[in-house]
Amino acid sequence: MPETRHARPQSRSTFYPPRNIALLVGGACVLIVCAAIRFTDGVPPADAKPPAAAATDGSKTSMPPTNPLAAQVNGQKITRVELGRECLKRHGEQVLEAVISRKLIELECRQHGISITAEEVQQEIENIAGRFGLPVDQWMMLLRNERNISAEQYSEEIVWPMLALRRLAASQLAVSEAEIQKEIESQFGPQVQVRMIVIDQRQKADQVRTAAITNPDEFARLAAKHSTDINSASAGGLVQPIRRHMGDPEIERTAFALRPGQISPIIPVGEQYVLLKCEDLLPARQPGKAQLQQLRTAIVDNIRDRKLRQAGTELFAQLKKNARVENVLNHPQKSQQQPGVAATLNGHPVTMAELQNACIARHGKQVLENMINRALLQTEMAKARLQVTQQELNQEVIRAAIDAGFTHPDGTADLEKWIQTITQENEITQDTYLTNMVWPTVALKKLVGKVTVSDEEIQKGFEANYGPRVRCRAIIVDNLRRAQEAWNLARRDPRIENFAELAAQYSVDAASRSIGGVVPPIQRHGGQPALEREAFALQPGELSGVIQVADKFVILLCEEITKPVVVELAEVRDLLYQDLLEKKHRLAMAQHFEKLLAAARITNFLDPDASRTPSADTTGQAKSRPSAARG
Incomplete structure (x- = not known):
């Protein structure tokens, strides 16, 4: 993905979740995503309606927001109506499909007399937290800090639909004793410790196997030299012990037929060829009685969850196929005829209020952060009596396109391809791109003013790039x-x-x-x-x-x-100058924006942890409540 070469006031760090958390949250989300489901607040009453967010401290569940303000920035108000309008503008179409998808599940639950209570949702959350050995409050804190999922989102967007689909697909979720025993054998049954070589060409695989059979002790060296699987090649082909029912059936069958020291036949797997050498046969382990009982419970849950993902996806696909949907949001004439309605599903209205609340629930924090940042910059630009012209916006888009490598053969910017790429990869409209990415960049550049590049910096850049x-x-x-x-x-x-x-x-x-x-x-x-x-x-x-x-x-x-690149400094001086100038610009812009934040008084009603007061000192460091999810 090409780098977005515009400065953005907000900064976000990439989070890579612990694998077990990612699997659990991701597993539930797979079901929802496959069904194109995203969720909303304020659904009309029904037997199957989702509960309000289960409070983790035993307090009453949260009420719908009543504060008309979303934020205040140095006294300037941003209303919830303005935030909702901006969220609808940027995300309304995408979220509408999600709201309709959720409605389908609710209507199906109502038709079958299925009711999911807040107590059931809370109990399921406790069960899930228990799988990780955590109290509910710590589990919810973990989800917020590491997945940016609030308690309300988790209850309504993940746990409630999981329970609803589980009830709807109950007849397909039965777990047999044979399935349980198969899982137990996978975890506690015999294993085969092997070394593995993966090769892309059959002829080469034959040659490597001949060499391995001739001298089995050289298998590790052959793996390091020839295997295309870099993870195992660096360890001489050593991989995790092979267990039953866990991977490719042919590899498992072959591995369990080997004896220590034996080399396997060539195993075709897709477009690759695999060789195994048996290092050891690991005997089965017999779990204790108490451990086995706990294991059975976990196994049943895991098997049921796997079945739920498949059954839920199939069920939803059928519901969607049979649904009658009328999109009102994107049709001005229909909007006039049905004011306040975003769509209808099987004759049931999806109101604009529902859609707006859904957009805020899902994208509100990010959109509000952009609005706050823009308000800060607009105020500063007004103080400095500066404006951003359309020509400056166009020039910045051209610069970004060229900087990212989107050019025609003659070196001019390929704007059409660049706009298409940047909007698709960031899932934004062209208007949002110009508003949230290009305009702040130009504004900050004008606020920062002139940036210089010294001869010493150019010399260092030359040594770094060509030395x-x-x-x-x-x-x-x-x-x-x-x-x-x-x-x-x-x-x-x-x-x-x-x-x-x-x-x-x-x-x-x-x-x-x-x-x-x-x-x-x-x-x-x-x-x-x-x-x-x-x-x-x-x-x-x-x-x-x-x-x-x-x-x-x-x-x-x-x-x-390595040898230096044969090039004279004079030949690349202009290129180095432009690159260093842009980097110094970005650094100066980031520092300037941090100073703006340090001096700002921001009250964020949607995300209180993002509120901040002006710094009392002159270091430019703002006082703000710590937040794990600012943006």
């Missing part, structure tokens, strides 16, 4: 003792193969660990002076000392020092 680089492998460790231990083992045997195994064993960096410690070549002036100094002092085959970089400890093994 020599150190191609090396790295072991990255989070404590000194283990770093010294890994360094001592690498010093005893400085071969690349040994270093790769040590990286797989010791490194805490998952990306480089899986490929034997390979890291991007180190350049000069890249922002890590201590690391760069050590790297450029090495010769090929030489091992560094233990280098402390922030809170990590790094060991380098130099493989090669």
Whole structure:
């Protein structure tokens, strides 16, 4: 995805959730997403209506919002009506489909006399939290901090539809004893420890198998040299023990037919060819009686959830196929005939109020943050008596397109392709792109004013981009003792193969660990002076000392020092100047906006944790309540 080359006042960090949480929340969402379901507030009363958010502290459930204000920015008011209008403008069409999808489930529940109570939702939340060994309040805090899901969203958008579809598809969710035993065998039955080689070409696979049969002890080396599966290749082909009923049936059948030391036949898997070498046969483990009982309960839940995803998706597809939907939102004539109605589903209205509440519930925080940021910039622009012209907006779009590589053969910006790409990948309209991304960039550039680039900076940029680089492998460790231990083992045997195994064993960096410690070549002036100094002092085959970089400890093994690119500074000076100018502009813009925030008084009624008061000191650091989900 091309980088969005515009400054954006808001900043968000990417979160990679713990795998178990991602699987549970993601698993529930798969069902909902597959059904194109997103949820809303304020649905007309029905037997099956979803409960209000289950309070995690035992207090009363939340009431619909009554505050007419969404935020105040230095005394300037942003009303909930304005926020709703902006949310509808940007997300109304997408959310309407989601609201209709939810209505389908509610109407089906009503038709079958199914009622899901708040108590049932709360009990299910407690059950889910219990699977992770957490109290409900900690589970909800985890969801908010790590998935940005509120208690209300979790109750209404994930748990309620899961329970509703479970009841609707109850006849398809029965779990047999045979299915339970199959799962138990997967977890506690015998396993086969193997090494694996994955190859893309049959002829090459035959050659590698011949070499492995001739000398089975060389299998690990052959895996490191030939396997296309980089995760296992870096460990000499070693993979997690193979269990029954967990993966490709042919691989399982072949693995369990092997004896220690044996090499398997070639196993075609898709367009690849797999070789296995049996290292050991691991016997079955017999769980204790209490453990087995707990295990059975968890297994039943897991099997039922898997069936629910499939059955729920199929059920919803049938409901959608039979539904009669009339879209009023996007038809002006119909909107005049049915004021206040966004759509009808099987004759039941979906009101504009419902849709607006749904848009705010789902996108309100992000849209409000953009509105707050824009209000700050507009105020500052007015103080400075500055304006953003249409020509300046056009020039910024052209610059961004060229910067991202969207150009015609003659070097001019391919605006059509750029606009199409940036709007599709960010799921926004062209108007939103111009309003939320381009306008703030131009405004901040004008507020920042002129930025200069020195000859020294250009020289450093030249050395960084065109000078020599150190191609090396790295072991990255989070404590000194283990770093010294890994360094001592690498010093005893400085071969690349040994270093790769040590990286797989010791490194805490998952990306480089899986490929034997390979890291991007180190350049000069890249922002890590201590690391760069050590790297450029090495010769090929030489091992560094233990280098402390922030809170990590790094060991380098130099493989090669690349040659500088043959180019004169004068040839690329303009290119370097423009690149450095843009980078310095972005940095200055970010710093300027932080100063605006530091001086701002913001009351955010939708997300109180994002409220802030002006800093009392001159450091430019605003006082604000800590928030894990600001934007």
